[in-house]
Amino acid sequence: MTLDLLPVGQGARIVAVDWTALVPEEAQRLRALGLEEGARVSVAHRGILIWRDPVAVTVGRMTVAVRRVHAAAMEVESL
Template sequence: MTLDLLPFGSTALITAVDWDQIPREDAQRLRVLGLDEGAEVGLAHRGVFGGKDPLAVTIGRMTVALRRSHAAAMTVHAE
């Protein structure tokens, strides 16, 4: 499953990222924040506007706002 489909309140391990689907600058920023293969993430909130963007994703003690399209490029394994 991809990160954008992770059930609310769940945690998962990022197993793969299709970096070609994410613009280069955004991909670089996400890597710096630790959103890469092997990271444990949780889905804290979903946006309420239109396509439900952005998603609030927890990684460690940090919460990051993430576009749904970026989350769709990340394959996760739910724990």
């Protein structure tokens, strides 16, 4: 399952990221925020528009808003 499909409030671990699907600068920023393989995450909130964008992701003690296309590039497993 990808991070954009994870139900709100459910914990997961990022098992793989398709870094080639992302712009290099965006990929670097996501890594700096801790969104990389092995990180424990959960979806805190989704946008209310048709595309459900952005996705608020909790990583550790911080919440980061990411675009849905970024979340779709992250493969997760439920905890």
